[in-house]
Amino acid sequence: MTEDSLVQPPSTAPPNMSGWEWDSAPTSNPGADQWNDAPADGPQGYNDGENYGGPASTFDEGGMNGFDAPAVGDDIGGRSGGGNGCFNCGQEGHNKADCPNPRILKCRHCNEEGHMIRDCPTAPPREFTGECRHCRQEGHMVKDCPEKPAEVCKNCQQEGHMIAECKNPRKVDRSHVAELDAEVAWNNITTAADKRNVDDVKNAIQQYAKACPDTTYRDLEIAFRTQNIGVYLIAMENPCLISTFTHMDLQGNLDKKYKINYRFGPNPVRPRERGLWPSDAVDNLARLDDAGEPVGRGLSKCSNCNELGHISKNCPQEKMEKERVVIMCFNCTQPGHRMRDCRQKRVDKFACKNCGQGGHKAADCPEPRVAGPDVECRKCGEMGHFSRHCPQGGGGGRCYNCGKEGHSSRDCMEPKKIICRNCNQEGHKSNECPEPKDMSKIQCRNCDEYGHESRGCPKPRDYSRVQCQNCGENGHTKVRCKKQTVPPDNFDNDNGGNDNTGNAGDDGGWGTGGGGW
Numbered sequence: 001m002t003e004d005s006l007v008q009p010p011s012t013a014p015p016n017m018s019g020w021e022w023d024s025a026p027t028s029n030p031g032a033d034q035w036n037d038a039p040a041d042g043p044q045g046y047n048d049g050e051n052y053g054g055p056a057s058t059f060d061e062g063g064m065n066g067f068d069a070p071a072v073g074d075d076i077g078g079r080s081g082g083g084n085g086c087f088n089c090g091q092e093g094h095n096k097a098d099c100p101n102p103r104i105l106k107c108r109h110c111n112e113e114g115h116m117i118r119d120c121p122t123a124p125p126r127e128f129t130g131e132c133r134h135c136r137q138e139g140h141m142v143k144d145c146p147e148k149p150a151e152v153c154k155n156c157q158q159e160g161h162m163i164a165e166c167k168n169p170r171k172v173d174r175s176h177v178a179e180l181d182a183e184v185a186w187n188n189i190t191t192a193a194d195k196r197n198v199d200d201v202k203n204a205i206q207q208y209a210k211a212c213p214d215t216t217y218r219d220l221e222i223a224f225r226t227q228n229i230g231v232y233l234i235a236m237e238n239p240c241l242i243s244t245f246t247h248m249d250l251q252g253n254l255d256k257k258y259k260i261n262y263r264f265g266p267n268p269v270r271p272r273e274r275g276l277w278p279s280d281a282v283d284n285l286a287r288l289d290d291a292g293e294p295v296g297r298g299l300s301k302c303s304n305c306n307e308l309g310h311i312s313k314n315c316p317q318e319k320m321e322k323e324r325v326v327i328m329c330f331n332c333t334q335p336g337h338r339m340r341d342c343r344q345k346r347v348d349k350f351a352c353k354n355c356g357q358g359g360h361k362a363a364d365c366p367e368p369r370v371a372g373p374d375v376e377c378r379k380c381g382e383m384g385h386f387s388r389h390c391p392q393g394g395g396g397g398r399c400y401n402c403g404k405e406g407h408s409s410r411d412c413m414e415p416k417k418i419i420c421r422n423c424n425q426e427g428h429k430s431n432e433c434p435e436p437k438d439m440s441k442i443q444c445r446n447c448d449e450y451g452h453e454s455r456g457c458p459k460p461r462d463y464s465r466v467q468c469q470n471c472g473e474n475g476h477t478k479v480r481c482k483k484q485t486v487p488p489d490n491f492d493n494d495n496g497g498n499d500n501t502g503n504a505g506d507d508g509g510w511g512t513g514g515g516g517w
Contacts, residue, residue, distance in 0.1 A: 094337055098327050154298050163298050164309035169252035170295075174210045177203070182211040193231045198262050201231055209250045216250060217260060218288040225281070234261040235287030236276040238294065243308065244301055247292035258291035368413065386411055 085092050088099040106113050109123040117123055133142045142148060150159045156168035180188075185208035192200035209215055221233045235258035238247070247256035263269075268277045278284035297308065304312040304320055326335050331342040353362040354370055371385045378387045385391070388407040401409040401417055419426055422433040422441065445454040446462050467474050470481040 094327070094341075098336075098338070100324060100326075100336065102321070170248060170254060172248075172250075172252045174206060177206045177210050180207050180211060182208060185211050189231070190229055193229050193264070196230070196264050201262055213251070216288070217291055218285055221285065221288055230264050232263045232266055233284075233288060234263050235259070235278065235284055235291035236261055236273070241294060243306075244297055244299065245294050246297050248295045249292040253292070254295075254297075256290050256292035258287045260288075260291050260293050369411075 086094055086099050087096045088104055089101040091101075094100075104113055105116055107115055107120045107123075108117045109120045128141050129138065130141075131138050132140055132145050134145045135147045137145075151162070152159050153161055153166045153168075154163045155166040155170050157171045158168065185204060188204035188207060189201060192204050205220065208220075217233050217235075223229075224231050224233070237257070238259040241247070241259070246254050247259055248254050249256055266281075268274050278287060299308040300311050301308055302310050302312050302315050304315040305317045310316075327338060328335050329337050329339050329342050331339045331347055332344045348356075348358050351358045352360055352365050353372070354365040355367040360366075369386070371389070373384055375386065376383055377385055377390050379390045380392050388411050398405055399407055399409050399412050401412040402414040417426055418429060420428055420433050421430045422438050423435045425433075439451050441450065442453060443450050444452055444457050445465065446457040447459045452458075463475050463477075465474065466477055468476055468481050469478040470486055471483045
């Protein structure tokens with residue numbers, strides 16, 4: 001059987017594979033199909049290089065179905081880095097997102113750097129050939145549409161100005177709120193308060209405000225206290241309010257100072273609220289005159305000057321250079337690239353500081369101690385050698401480990417000797433000693449006598465030797481310390497955080513009695 005006889009005829013090829021050729025597998029596996037290496041020059045002609053621009057070796061070569069092939073990064077600050085180069089500056093070693101150089105803008109019309117085509121002084125006026133989004137006619141944009149109605153302010157819904165210049169109250173849209181009688185809406189407030197459902201209370205208040213548009217938060221709070229309804233409107237400052245939001249009352253007045261909080265009791269339930277809580281009921285009523293709920297201003301915030309009313313594209317101020325984050329490699333500690341792109345050998349941060357090998361610490365290193373460049377000699381004060389290897393000579397004291405002269409126990413090359421302080425034998429510590437404890441060798445820390453421990457000392461306790469665990473001074477314990485208690489460095493203790501609602505007692509309410517109103 002020849003190879004030509006294995007090729008399937010076009011009539012039996014799959015319907016979506018008209019330009020592909022199939023080959024059967026070798027004779028060792030005749031049941032499997034494989035791809036043929038022949039080019040896909042079928043009737044579609046995708047590789048003929050006539051209608052589709054042909055293969056392109058770079059981004060700038062080849063046709064693109066009638067579109068001009070711009071240089072890489074035109075109008076977006078790019079350059080052809082070539083190879084692994086950055087598309088912004090052309091240098092190798094980083095990509096465009098991590099480029100430390102300023103962004104480079106290149107015009108597609110004059111090919112000069114520093115501006116884009118929309119700001120080019122030599123570019124001809126560009127004609128709009130699309131469709132208007134308002135009248136659906138071609139030849140003009142919606143801003144130039146002759147049939148476009150007059151623009152209205154998005155805040156007050158009036159003509160003649162935009163939202164950035166509007167000083168009027170907002171037109172509150174309550175079309176989604178059910179239209180009920182005032183008495184029915186008030187009964188809904190009472191029912192929601194009995195069920196202690198905050199969402200139902202807010203919805204019922206909006207229903208009542210729709211029925212009685214002149215009702216204020218102060219009027220509602222006075223009515224709640226008069227009729228003993230279990231809803232409290234508490235006005236507190238909102239330090240977390242961002243600049244694109246503001247407080248609005250029931251009539252649409254903006255820029256209120258305090259935020260309305262719906263509560264079912266007159267006392268704060270969180271410790272962090274005590275500093276923001278009104279001092280009494282009179283103070284709360286005064287705050288309610290300048291309180292509202294958070295709503296969006298409807299204004300854009302410029303990322304260049306941080307002002308409201310425009311975006312950075314239309315900012316009248318000079319373009320501010322943003323501070324770039326320095327990319328630091330954790331392997332070689334050099335800036336300009338990340339650890340994944342570092343070409344140096346990976347450094348083991350947990351390797352032995354003495355020999356540089358992994359698997360053990362410097363204290364357990366079997367190799368002789370090597371003085372690194374950061375080791376200071378205790379004899380001459382120079383760096384790079386131990387005192388026992390000091391070139392200036394001079395013997396040291398006696399070693400407590402091996403008993404030899406010329407070095408100390410910390411620089412001793414002999415194996416460390418462990419001597420028990422209980423039996424004076426080598427090879428174990430006193431807490432591992434199998435012999436009974438020898439009380440004659442134990443010295444009391446209270447009276448300095450031998451034969452007993454400090455907890456069993458018969459003499460009065462000498463507080464001049466006691467160190468406080470709170471302030472670090474001698475003469476008293478932590479229990480008798482008069483200084484402010486220092487919290488421990490852990491997060492397991494109950495420090496009265498936001499979630500500790502049990503610490504909010506009745507004394508955090510109105511007045512000194514804390515018994516409510």
